Amino acid sequence: MNKKIGLLLIILALLIGMGTYALIRLNQRIDTINTETTTPPQTSQQINFVETGTLTRNNPGQPQGEWFLIYEQPGAPALNVQLNITQNSQCFNSTQLPCTQANLQPGDRVLIRGVRENNTVEVTRLEVITTEQPQTNTVVVFFSQQGEQDCTKVIPVKRNVEETPRIGEAAIEQLLLGTTAEEQEQGLITNIPENTQLQNLTIEDGTATVDFNTTLNTAAGSCRVQAIRAQITQTLQQFPTVEEVIITVNGSEEEVLQP
Numbered sequence: 001m002n003k004k005i006g007l008l009l010i011i012l013a014l015l016i017g018m019g020t021y022a023l024i025r026l027n028q029r030i031d032t033i034n035t036e037t038t039t040p041p042q043t044s045q046q047i048n049f050v051e052t053g054t055l056t057r058n059n060p061g062q063p064q065g066e067w068f069l070i071y072e073q074p075g076a077p078a079l080n081v082q083l084n085i086t087q088n089s090q091c092f093n094s095t096q097l098p099c100t101q102a103n104l105q106p107g108d109r110v111l112i113r114g115v116r117e118n119n120t121v122e123v124t125r126l127e128v129i130t131t132e133q134p135q136t137n138t139v140v141v142f143f144s145q146q147g148e149q150d151c152t153k154v155i156p157v158k159r160n161v162e163e164t165p166r167i168g169e170a171a172i173e174q175l176l177l178g179t180t181a182e183e184q185e186q187g188l189i190t191n192i193p194e195n196t197q198l199q200n201l202t203i204e205d206g207t208a209t210v211d212f213n214t215t216l217n218t219a220a221g222s223c224r225v226q227a228i229r230a231q232i233t234q235t236l237q238q239f240p241t242v243e244e245v246i247i248t249v250n251g252s253e254e255e256v257l258q259p
Contacts (some may be wrong), residue, residue: 049116135163151223206243222259
């Protein structure tokens with residue numbers, strides 16, 4: 001009799017234990033379900049982006065050095081979005097190459113394909129539709145005629161340069177580039193030593209002070225240095241604000257272009 005009672009107690013204890021374990025597992029499951037139903041689902045903010053517009057960079061109010069696309073949609077003109085151009089962004093113009101190597105210019109009309117998050121588009125593909133042509137100015141540079149006996153006589157030649165407020169510097173830079181192959185066939189030469197570099201140009205009260213590196217002083221011979229002075233001086237005196245030209249090397253006028 002006692003054995004039967006003991007066996008019943010053991011069975012009862014097992015049943016109570018199993019019931020308790022099942023109840024605990026059930027409560028855990030209920031908690032999991034409640035958490036899943038009360039936590040809002042996470043949604044991605046990324047959307048596909050395909051728009052045609054105009055590239056801009058360094059505009060007022062924009063972060064410096066960053067590319068933006070200005071585009072339009074019905075009822076919402078002049079929208080803009082920042083472009084995230086990475087190593088994986090591919091550019092297409094006449095050839096295909098990574099956008100980090102492409103010669104993109106503000107004003108280019110482009111088609112952008114990418115993934116947008118908030119106000120930034122990670123660019124996957126950029127197709128250049130049209131390229132904005134920069135505004136240009138015409139300047140005159142002066143070269144010598146080969147065989148000319150008058151060392152100070154120089155010939156004007158036109159050059160087109162990008163529009164810039166520092167037009168005098170642009171003209172001198174063109175002068176330092178020397179003659180073209182076609183001009184050389186016409187007998188034009190430059191007397192300015194190769195690798196001469198413009199270091200500074202200031203214009204004040206009608207006087208232009210133009211500074212070069214020491215390479216300018218490697219020229220020798222009376223006729224040659226006269227021709228160099230004439231080339232530089234007349235190139236700068238084409239501008240109405242310049243009446244006199246002072247040539248310096250490393251900031252000093254002493255011993256510049258001595259025979």
